Amino acid sequence: MRTAYKVRIYPTPEQAAVLNRxxxxxxxxxxxxxxxxxxxxQADRTRTSYAQTDRYLTELKRDPxxxxxxxxxxxxxxxxxxxxxxxxMNFFAGRARYPRFKSRHGRQSATYTRSxxxxxxxxxxxxxxxxxxxxxxxWPEVDPATLxxxxxxxxxxxxxxxxxxxxxxxxxxxxHAPATDSSAGVDLGVKDFAVLSTGEKIANPRHLxxxxxxxxxxxxxxxRKQRGSANRxxxxxxxxxxxxxxxxxxxxxxxxxxxxLVTGHDVIVIEDLAVKNMVRNRSLARAISDCGWGEFRRQLxxxxxxxxxxxxxxxxxxxxxxxxxxCGHLLAGLSLGTRTWQCPSCGTRHDRDVxxxxxxxxxxxxxxxxxxxxxxxxxSRVQLATKQETSPARVGIPLx
Numbered sequence: 001m002r003t004a005y006k007v008r009i010y011p012t013p014e015q016a017a018v019l020n021r022x023x024x025x026x027x028x029x030x031x032x033x034x035x036x037x038x039x040x041x042q043a044d045r046t047r048t049s050y051a052q053t054d055r056y057l058t059e060l061k062r063d064p065x066x067x068x069x070x071x072x073x074x075x076x077x078x079x080x081x082x083x084x085x086x087x088x089m090n091f092f093a094g095r096a097r098y099p100r101f102k103s104r105h106g107r108q109s110a111t112y113t114r115s116x117x118x119x120x121x122x123x124x125x126x127x128x129x130x131x132x133x134x135x136x137x138x139w140p141e142v143d144p145a146t147l148x149x150x151x152x153x154x155x156x157x158x159x160x161x162x163x164x165x166x167x168x169x170x171x172x173x174x175x176h177a178p179a180t181d182s183s184a185g186v187d188l189g190v191k192d193f194a195v196l197s198t199g200e201k202i203a204n205p206r207h208l209x210x211x212x213x214x215x216x217x218x219x220x221x222x223x224r225k226q227r228g229s230a231n232r233x234x235x236x237x238x239x240x241x242x243x244x245x246x247x248x249x250x251x252x253x254x255x256x257x258x259x260x261l262v263t264g265h266d267v268i269v270i271e272d273l274a275v276k277n278m279v280r281n282r283s284l285a286r287a288i289s290d291c292g293w294g295e296f297r298r299q300l301x302x303x304x305x306x307x308x309x310x311x312x313x314x315x316x317x318x319x320x321x322x323x324x325x326x327c328g329h330l331l332a333g334l335s336l337g338t339r340t341w342q343c344p345s346c347g348t349r350h351d352r353d354v355x356x357x358x359x360x361x362x363x364x365x366x367x368x369x370x371x372x373x374x375x376x377x378x379x380s381r382v383q384l385a386t387k388q389e390t391s392p393a394r395v396g397i398p399l400x
Contacts, residue, residue, distance in 0.1 A: 023108035073127035075116035109155035158240035176308035183267040185361025195353035208290040258299040269364030312364035325358035
């Protein structure tokens with residue numbers, strides 16, 4: 001099982017200069033190789049292999065104009081080629097978009113393998129540095145001296161904070177949390193972030209909306225500054241810190257919510273939401289993006305695998321809101337503004353979101369019982385539980 005620990009680091013001015021120089025070389029290699037790949041494909045319609053990019057980097061270093069590439073460790077440059085090759089493989093497989101050029105104004109990072117760093121007694125020594133890099137460890141139950149990182153990724157955010165991510169291979173079985181004999185269907189929304197099949201509603205904190213005024217004020221101040229000036233750089237850093245506060249608050253909320261769901265339920269059922277398509281709605285794009293549904297699902301996936309829980313993902317087209325959770329009656333239509341409705345068949349009055357959460361849980365149980373491909377504890381990938389063949393209607397179980 002692969003685990004990563006992300007820590008805050010505090011490099012000295014000398015170490016920061018080395019890392020900034022490394023970031024610049026990594027960005028240069030990425031952009032030069034990407035442009036070369038694109039030109040070769042436009043001219044000859046041929047793909048470029050990793051070995052060809054490796055030879056191109058060798059020729060690039062021999063050019064006197066790029067002699068400064070020898071001033072940094074060669075490992076981050078080689079890792080850049082591997083990451084770009086993987087990005088193109090994901091693009092051709094339809095899993096990602098076309099790789100883009102890197103900018104000096106965004107997040108900067110460099111990856112070191114074991115040949116470019118030393119990990120001794122919980123201290124990190126990077127290549128081209130004499131002293132270890134200071135960092136703060138946030139896991140008191142884990143002794144950093146016992147870890148054996150395979151890779152270290154050093155990054156710098158636009159707000160000026162430095163981080164290091166340690167990738168560690170852990171042996172053994174997942175940590176099985178105590179059984180709770182409880183299942184939960186989760187209906188994600190904008191008004192309420194999540195509604196559970198138990199009737200519990202988790203309010204949407206709306207982190208971006210609450211800080212929109214301060215963020216807009218910082219952006220107006222930055223817009224008044226002259227481009228390229230020191231004052232504009234300071235104003236830009238304030239804007240970046242404001243965005244960081246929003247991101248940190250959102251991540252904290254998502255981690256706490258996902259951990260509470262995973263530790264409190266043996267089985268969790270969610271919908272396969274197409275967030276990328278949903279944000280195309282101009283009226284709801286900002287609100288949907290502020291929720292972080294994609295990140296929430298990613299956290300549920302790895303946390304259920306870690307604690308030995310079950311995560312079931314049902315078809316996004318399943319009519320959970322229009323189906324009566326008591327008798328299975330399906331409405332012909334249900335507008336988004338209708339928050340409560342009464343079943344014309346059995347007369348039960350439903351809260352739209354609670355009814356949807358109950359149907360999601362029932363659908364997850366049904367597809368799991370009839371043999372859908374559902375991830376079990378310990379595996380690393382969630383597979384979609386699609387609709388099965390039509391079965392007779394039963395009380396309390398909606399049609400699939």
